[in-house]
Amino acid sequence: MISTFFKKTGIALLAALSLFGVAQAEEAAKPKVLLVASSYGVAGDPKKPGMEFDEYAMAYHLLSPQLQLELASPKGGKVEVGEYNKTKSYNAAVLTHPDAMALLTNSKKLSDVKAQDYQAVLVLGGKGAMFDLAEHLPLQRLLSEMAAQQKVIAAVCHGPAALLHVKNADGSLLLQGKKVAGFSNQEETMFAKEMLPLYPFLLQDAVTKAGALYQQTGPMLPLVVQDGTLITGQNPYSTPALVDAILAQLQLSTAPRQPYPDEQAVSIIQQFLAGQPIPAQLDEKLVDIPLLAIWGYYYLQFAKADSDRQHAVQVMELVSGSFTDPQFLMALAQGQLQLGNTSRAVELAKAVLKQQPDSKAAQELLSKVKA
Numbered sequence: 001m002i003s004t005f006f007k008k009t010g011i012a013l014l015a016a017l018s019l020f021g022v023a024q025a026e027e028a029a030k031p032k033v034l035l036v037a038s039s040y041g042v043a044g045d046p047k048k049p050g051m052e053f054d055e056y057a058m059a060y061h062l063l064s065p066q067l068q069l070e071l072a073s074p075k076g077g078k079v080e081v082g083e084y085n086k087t088k089s090y091n092a093a094v095l096t097h098p099d100a101m102a103l104l105t106n107s108k109k110l111s112d113v114k115a116q117d118y119q120a121v122l123v124l125g126g127k128g129a130m131f132d133l134a135e136h137l138p139l140q141r142l143l144s145e146m147a148a149q150q151k152v153i154a155a156v157c158h159g160p161a162a163l164l165h166v167k168n169a170d171g172s173l174l175l176q177g178k179k180v181a182g183f184s185n186q187e188e189t190m191f192a193k194e195m196l197p198l199y200p201f202l203l204q205d206a207v208t209k210a211g212a213l214y215q216q217t218g219p220m221l222p223l224v225v226q227d228g229t230l231i232t233g234q235n236p237y238s239t240p241a242l243v244d245a246i247l248a249q250l251q252l253s254t255a256p257r258q259p260y261p262d263e264q265a266v267s268i269i270q271q272f273l274a275g276q277p278i279p280a281q282l283d284e285k286l287v288d289i290p291l292l293a294i295w296g297y298y299y300l301q302f303a304k305a306d307s308d309r310q311h312a313v314q315v316m317e318l319v320s321g322s323f324t325d326p327q328f329l330m331a332l333a334q335g336q337l338q339l340g341n342t343s344r345a346v347e348l349a350k351a352v353l354k355q356q357p358d359s360k361a362a363q364e365l366l367s368k369v370k371a
Contacts, residue, residue, distance in 0.1 A: 031119040031250055032068040035059060036139065036162065037107065038128030039073040041080030047198060050080035052126035055156055056104070057084075057094040058239040058260070059122060066252050069103065070118075074136045076109030082126055089260060111138040115145035120246055125157025125183065125236065127192060130199050133162040134206075140166050147174055147229075152249045156233035156242050157183050161203055164210050174230070176211035181225040181234040184216045190298050191220070218273065219302075220295060221266050237266045261288040269295055269315060284322065293323040300335045309335060326352045330361050342369055 041050020063069060073079050081104070084091060094100045121143065123133065133139060143166045146153055153174075155163060160182035166174040185204045188196060196202075208214045216234060217223040223234040224241040229249060233242040240263055244254050259267065265288040271278050282289065292315060300312035313335040320332060333348035346369055352362040 030066060030068045031252075032070065032117060033063060033246070034113060034118045034121045035069055035071045035103075036110070036121060036123040036133070036159075037071060037073045037079045038124075038126060038132055039075035039079070040128035040131040041082070041126070043080050046194070048080075049127035049195070050082050051124055051128060052157060052236055053081040053084040053091065054088065054236050055124045055126070055159075055239050056081070057088075057090045057100075058236075059124065059243060060094050060097070060100045060103075061090045062240060062243040062254075063122075063246070064100070065255070066247065067250075070108060070113075071103040072108040072110045072113050074110055074132050074139065076107055076112070077105075079104050079107050080128075082128075088262065110136065110142060113142060115142055115149060115151065118146070118151065119250055120152035120154065121146055122242075122246065123153075123155035123159035123162045125155075125159040127158060127195055129158040129161045130195075130201070130203065133159075134164045134200075136162075143174070144168070150229055152229050152231065152246055154231040154233075154242060154246050155182070156239055157235050158203055160207055160232050164206050173210050175207055178212050178230055179215055179225045179227040180207050180212040180230070181215045181223050181232045181238070182207055183235055184219070186216075186302075187219045187235060190302055218269075219299065221270050221273075222263075237262065258286070261286060262291050264288065265291040266295070268292065272315060272318075273311060278318075282319070282322075289319050289323055292319045293325070293328050297328055297331050300331060306339065309338060313339060320348075324351070324355070326355050326359065330359070330365075333362070333365055337365065337369070345369065 035056070037051040037056070040048060042048035060069060071079065086092060086095060123129070139162055143153060143162065147166065148169050153163070160180060163175055168174055182203045185202050188202060204214055204216070215223065215225045220235055220237060222238040222241055224238050224245055225232050226245055231242060231245045231249065233239060240260065247254050264286055268278050268287065269292065296312045296316035300309060300316065303309040303312055313332065316328070316332045316335070320329065329348050329352050333345045333352070336348065337345035345365060349362040349365045352359050356362070
């Protein structure tokens with residue numbers, strides 16, 4: 001009986017080891033891609049920003065099923081990240097993924113990695129990239145060698161800062177004459193104003209100075225630009241499309257999936273601005289309603305022409321029934337008043353007073369209209 005037990009146990013163990021070996025072989029057969037992050041971040045210090053976790057999470061979530069992923073940074077070790085929403089689906093998925101989190105706590109040192117080991121590299125953004133990636137010589141050498149080997153070089157948001165001083169074999173700058181996207185000056189002014197005095201440069205200005213043909217779309221709307229094997233994305237919301245472009249360049253297919261709620265939100269904004277029809281009713285489980293509200297709010301604050309103001313107000317109205325924050329509604333009321341829609345402005349101001357009876361902004365608007 002004992003021998004039978006050991007025999008059965010041994011067969012089960014051999015089967016398990018065999019399956020483990022098959023899994024290892026399958027993983028080893030996947031193309032290897034290097035993710036690059038900044039080492040600049042210091043936890044809890046807003047003046048020492050780190051990597052954009054959203055970009056890492058989306059990239060890992062979408063790339064890992066088909067690729068081996070490694071992470072490297074200038075200093076190696078733990079990569080600090082900025083503030084992020086843990087409830088977003090891709091963030092929640094990565095936070096519970098041991099392999100994904102292990103990469104963040106024990107990144108490779110860039111000086112220790114070799115170009116020939118990877119089929120592609122993706123430089124992630126976050127404001128920290130502006131402070132250490134552009135001048136990091138090991139990263140410059142790595143990217144130069146990957147360019148010479150005609151490997152895929154991708155960067156998103158502030159990540160293209162890493163490309164500024166990279167040179168081709170003939171000594172010319174990699175970015176010279178290349179179409180490139182990256183975080184725009186407009187986005188910096190709207191969403192990172194507190195960092196402007198601290199930055200060593202503005203990304204849009206710097207890539208243009210390096211000879212790139214800078215491309216951009218509206219603030220926080222997705223844009224991916226490909227020029228040969230160089231693939232760049234404008235902001236965090238460009239990450240999913242950037243991943244699709246990387247997979248396509250590696251001749252790998254993208255699996256059908258439900259767009260992320262924030263991805264769906266910015267897509268709706270793009271459709272609207274392009275004059276395309278958008279859903280009359282939005283499913284709050286599928287569309288990031290607060291993101292639509294915030295986008296309209298900031299777009300309205302920086303609107304210079306009535307056409308921009310009209311676009312912002314229309315996006316805000318799209319979600320005003322479900323997003324009823326008083327500050328948001330008051331901004332919408334002011335926007336409607338500027339456009340001459342007095343009755344709607346009054347309606348919104350009264351809605352604010354129901355929530356905040358002592359709202360001076362709402363009271364002043366109503367007094368102004370009566371006068």
